[in-house]
Amino acid sequence: MKKKLSTKENPKQEERQPRRYSSEESRRLLIEATLDSIVDVGFSSTSVSEIVTRANLSRGMVHLYFDNKDTLLVAAAKHAAEVYFRNLSDQLESAGSRPQEIIETVILSDLGEALLNERMVKIWFAFRGEAHANKAITQFSDTRDEQLRGMIFDAFVEVAIEQGEPEPAKFARDTTHGTLALLEGMWTDFLLHSDSFSRKSAARIIFRFLSGVYPQHFDLDGAIVK
Amino acid sequence: MKKKLSTKENPKQEERQPRRYSSEESRRLLIEATLDSIVDVGFSSTSVSEIVTRANLSRGMVHLYFDNKDTLLVAAAKHAAEVYFRNLSDQLESAGSRPQEIIETVILSDLGEALLNERMVKIWFAFRGEAHANKAITQFSDTRDEQLRGMIFDAFVEVAIEQGEPEPAKFARDTTHGTLALLEGMWTDFLLHSDSFSRKSAARIIFRFLSGVYPQHFDLDGAIVK
DNA sequence: CCCATATATGGACGTACATTCATTTTATGA
DNA sequence: TCATAAAATGAATGTACGTCCATATATGGG
CATH class of the missing domain: 1.10.357.10 (Tetracycline Repressor, domain 2)
Structure with missing residues (x-):
């Protein structure tokens, strides 16, 4: 189960940014999940666990794309x-x-x-x-x-x-x-x-x-x- | 070091409320400390430790006079x-x-x-x-x-x-x-x-x-x- | 003067937290 | 086809949290 699909479509169209899945997409998902959490459970109950669960991502993602939780919160406010x-x-x-x-x-x-x-x-x-x-x-x-x-x-x-x-x-x-x-x-x-x-x-x-x-x-x- | 002072002054003046130190005073101190903490460090950083430190009281006081932290927060809002x-x-x-x-x-x-x-x-x-x-x-x-x-x-x-x-x-x-x-x-x-x-x-x-x-x-x- | 009781203490407990990082998975250029 | 690096994972770590409770202290009535 190494490579399921090569997906070699668009050979020369978007080759500029060599992103595997999509770092921007993950960033966006985390920000949206943060705002969802604030809306649903409030600011003080918005934890990293709450956020990554809502985003369907793993715990480590927050610190891969944002320095820390605080940076993510600021990005969400922005x-x-x-x-x-x-x-x-x-x-x-x-x-x-x-x-x-x-x-x-x-x-x-x-x-x-x-x-x-x-x-x-x-x-x-x-x-x-x-x-x-x-x-x-x-x-x-x-x-x-x-x-x-x-x-x-x-x-x-x-x-x-x-x-x-x-x-x-x-x-x-x-x-x-x-x-x-x-x-x-x-x-x-x-x-x-x-x-x-x-x-x-x-x-x-x-x-x-x-x-x-x-x-x-x-x-x-x-x-x-x- | 049993009884340092009997403090028998005011023998018949305030004897009505048989409070040892003053439960109302402690309640008030906790509420004020809660509001001080919210002002200084914000709602989400307002912990029980933060509150009792500001009130110069021990940790247990919060749960002696209020059911829990949440009750204290509501009392402070009130x-x-x-x-x-x-x-x-x-x-x-x-x-x-x-x-x-x-x-x-x-x-x-x-x-x-x-x-x-x-x-x-x-x-x-x-x-x-x-x-x-x-x-x-x-x-x-x-x-x-x-x-x-x-x-x-x-x-x-x-x-x-x-x-x-x-x-x-x-x-x-x-x-x-x-x-x-x-x-x-x-x-x-x-x-x-x-x-x-x-x-x-x-x-x-x-x-x-x-x-x-x-x-x-x-x-x-x-x-x-x- | 002593005892029952209200008031107060702070160590202990289990949980949840933010963060780290060794490892695994995936996509693509060579 | 394969090597490489980006992307993603989640167990592990140490800390801080709210709550509990056994214990200590002060007080006023009897």
Whole structure:
């Protein structure tokens, strides 16, 4: 039972990386298993045994592809953050270019099923709970990174100028901060009361607040686009 | 070295509770040490050894006063929640009775140093991170309980009626939900960026949103009281 | 003054943990 | 076809964990 199949297909197509089974695949399996474990049994019950069992791999794999358990946890946090931002970016690609449409897209994406779901929420809050004890995780536990923040801020500056605010930058800074805080609060709400949570209500509430400060640009249904 | 001192002072003053050293005191020490450990080394590094060392007590104490480690953790979560609500209640006692003053007090108290500080934030988020894996902790991980929510809602209904909203209850429900979400978001902000966090900004942002929806009752400094 | 009892101690126990590493399995270039 | 190195395995190791419990100490009532 030495060589079952030679599998000599693709003789010159992917010969560049001489990987036997697939180290990348194993890495990915371990990261996914780690996130699954955090979702199912929690951060503090997520052991190496738990992870390798879920990944259907042997114990040694963790230390073959990651220095140690901690490195794997950080890689899992990084992966979760990448999934979040990639999805948000994708949804912004296909959005309108007017500032109030950009803001609307961020809000509705952040509250959409693809990003705001039980798995994601449990993962984010698990990492946040451990963030202050593990500095490497801290950098990946903030959903609102500088790039995103900057984009929303720029959009708010535009609408603040349009409606003739005396201090548009200051006004936009506050509404950016407030909008992101509202979204964070909605995520917390989903974590603690996922059964009674309503995406529609959450969006309406945020737009209600925005229509209060930008009455010409937002109403209860989102961006006003003429 | 049998009896070093009889310490027969206070012969009839505190004789009511026949406690030798003080079981309540030891319970309290263990709970405080648990919270200290969570703050300093994180939830997953909080072991029984870590706790008893911090409390200057022996290993056996945990199982003398609590069934097991888990019971102690739940007691610590309960204690943290009680401290939060007691403090908030106290501050509400000495507040004005007009609805916009009640709302202002809740917001400023929730953002004040007594409630929103590094210790509190780390404790809350640590418990929240474990909440879904430990159902007993879940009930103590929500800062916004029904009683508080109801009080804020009632206050918002009053001001919604005063300004002639067509659907005051619906309007108040949304603004209650939104205000609590904003506060949750500010706590998250404090957790992730405690160095750059400003209580003044946080309050101004919330009042800016409230002045948008209740222009006759709030401005950037809080409640408008004539 | 002594004894019953509450309070406290810390060594011992079995388990589960993260990590190591000698060995085996597999894939592919030569 | 075979040699080689990458990929994968899982038994072994030592440590730290939660819990138990036999023992010690302090206290106040009788």
